[in-house]
Amino acid sequence: MKHARNALAALALALAGCSRSEIPSVTREEIFTFQIGRLEDEIAIYNLEGDRGVRRTNLSMRDGLFYIADGNGEKIVRYNSYGDPLFMIYNQETNPAPLSLRTLDAMPAEEIITRWAFTYPLQNPGKITVDSRKHIFAEDRLPEERHSVDRESGARLHSVILHFNENGEFLGYLGQRGVGGSPFPHIEGLYTSVNDELAVVCRLPTGWDIYWFDADGMSLYLVKIRDGDIPAAADTDITAVDAIMAAPDARSLYIKADYYRDTYDASTNTRSGNEPARSLIWVMQVESGRYEKSVAVPFYEFEAVENGRKTTAAMFYSLLGVIRGERIFLQFPEEKGYYLLIMEPESQRQYQGFIAVQPEELVFNAFNVSEEGILSAL
Numbered sequence: 200m201k202h203a204r205n206a207l208a209a210l211a212l213a214l215a216g217c218s219r220s221e222i223p224s225v226t227r228e229e230i231f232t233f234q235i236g237r238l239e240d241e242i243a244i245y246n247l248e249g250d251r252g253v254r255r256t257n258l259s260m261r262d263g264l265f266y267i268a269d270g271n272g273e274k275i276v277r278y279n280s281y282g283d284p285l286f287m288i289y290n291q292e293t294n295p296a297p298l299s300l301r302t303l304d305a306m307p308a309e310e311i312i313t314r315w316a317f318t319y320p321l322q323n324p325g326k327i328t329v330d331s332r333k334h335i336f337a338e339d340r341l342p343e344e345r346h347s348v349d350r351e352s353g354a355r356l357h358s359v360i361l362h363f364n365e366n367g368e369f370l371g372y373l374g375q376r377g378v379g380g381s382p383f384p385h386i387e388g389l390y391t392s393v394n395d396e397l398a399v400v401c402r403l404p405t406g407w408d409i410y411w412f413d414a415d416g417m418s419l420y421l422v423k424i425r426d427g428d429i430p431a432a433a434d435t436d437i438t439a440v441d442a443i444m445a446a447p448d449a450r451s452l453y454i455k456a457d458y459y460r461d462t463y464d465a466s467t468n469t470r471s472g473n474e475p476a477r478s479l480i481w482v483m484q485v486e487s488g489r490y491e492k493s494v495a496v497p498f499y500e501f502e503a504v505e506n507g508r509k510t511t512a513a514m515f516y517s518l519l520g521v522i523r524g525e526r527i528f529l530q531f532p533e534e535k536g537y538y539l540l541i542m543e544p545e546s547q548r549q550y551q552g553f554i555a556v557q558p559e560e561l562v563f564n565a566f567n568v569s570e571e572g573i574l575s576a577l
Contacts (some may be wrong), residue, residue: 205233205242205563205577225539225552225574231282239284239297239316243272244563254323258567260575261329267577268324268337275324275337277367286367287316288335306366317367325358326389328397330414333365336373336397338386347382354384354403362416373397375410377418384408390445398445398452407443409452411485420485422452430490432458435476442518446525447570450485453527455496455518478515480527494544499531516540520568528568534558539574 233242244256254270264285265278274289287300296302300316323340330336339361346357359382360373374380387407388400395414401407406425413419429438435458444453460476463469478496483489498513516529519539529540535557541550554576556564565577 205235205244223552225554227554230280231278233282237272237274237294239274239276239287239289239300240282241272242267242269255325256563256565256577257325257327258565258575258577259327259329260567260569260573261331261333264329264333265575266327266329266335268327270323270325273321273324275321275327275335275363275367277335283314285314288319288321288363288367288369289316290321291318292320306368315367317369319361319369321361324361326386328389328391330391330395330397332395332414334370334395334414335361335363335367336389336391337361337363338389339372341382345382349384352384352403352405354401356382356384358383358386360389360397360399371416373399373412373416375418375421377412378416380418383410387442388444391447392445393448393450396450400443400445407440409443409445409485411445411450420450422483422485422488424454429454429456430481430493432456432477432479435459436461437473441478441515444518444521446521448523451491452483452485453518453521454481454483455479456481457515475513475515480518482525492544494527494542496529496542497540497549499538499540519566520574522568522572523570526572528572528574530566541572 235241235244237243242256256270257268259266263280266275268275273293274287276287277285279285284300287297297316300314301312302316321339322342325338327335327337338358341357341359346355348355362370362373364370371378374382383399384401384403386399387402390398392398397412399410409422411420429440431438437459439457441455441457446453457478458476459473461470462472462474464471475498480494480496482491484491496516499516500511500513503510503512514531516531519528519530521527525544527542531538535555537554539552539554567575
């Protein structure tokens with residue numbers, strides 16, 4: 200499959216407040232491309248073996264460097280902005296030896312090496328984040344025989360967070376209680392925050408658990424949010440949590456809740472379904488578990504045809520990221536790309552933009568928003 204490729208693009212967000220008919224196109228710059236495969240300058244996007252479940256490729260960008268966790272390739276690679284692999288952490292049982300990187304057991308104290316690789320038995324790397332020290336925190340799935348079930352929540356416990364230093368050397372792993380703890384349930388998000396603290400957002404059958412650690416992996420807080428804990432909104436009947444994300448510059452959680460209203464058949468007065476009613480982002484203070492405020496999110500509105508008549512339909516945006524200064528990124532997928540909405544709650548300003556992506560070029564995507572507000576996409 201050498202002809203197949205994936206492009207890493209940077210999207211310049213020079214946006215302005217405007218009406219939907221005037222939404223500007225976001226400047227898209229293709230940074231570099233990958234072939235599909237298992238070498239250090241390739242990504243195994245597809246499951247070539249045919250005997251695995253779905254494995255995602257995730258990315259993080261920090262200070263102009265790109266970190267890609269390749270689930271199918273069982274490797275983590277750091278690239279510069281030209282696409283050159285700088286170092287790789289790889290499973291030597293499932294990957295060929297690197298061609299352009301020197302394989303090391305430990306980083307030499309005096310010898311100068313510019314490109315290197317370390318081996319580690321990665322099973323299924325997933326979510327990834329990088330702190331200001333350039334330390335890497337990456338989710339990894341444990342082998343099936345090491346999975347367990349939490350009796351209280353019914354959640355399957357199967358993942359840990361691997362901690363690597365700025366050179367890619369393994370330092371240890373984190374579980375629920377910190378260094379060496381028991382596995383996490385399903386991980387929805389992984390975020391670095393103030394003082395290089397780490398937030399692990401987990402989804403349970405009954406709600407959400409958010410684990411908060413200091414820079415050394417010591418447990419600081421555990422925030423439990425159950426499905427009935429989200430504040431209700433007036434004149435709504437159903438509450439659904441879209442996403443929970445951690446702020447990069449404060450001990451705060453951003454909880455996006457979408458609210459629905461029941462609809463009724465006019466002729467029989469029986470419930471016929473539901474419709475979007477409103478969308479709010481609740482900001483929670485981690486130390487106290489207290490909701491500080493809420494931010495109203497507008498609908499994504501578009502024209503639709505119903506019974507031969509044009510009407511305006513409304514859908515929810517999805518939370519894409521939270522950056523410094525309490526700015527919020529949201530997106531809505533459309534046939535020819537993605538609509539972006541950036542909100543500044545403090546000033547109450549909103550900015551819109553559109554990322555053009557042709558249907559024939561898109562079979563996979565992964566987004567990352569840096570804490571400065573740089574949007575990267577694979």
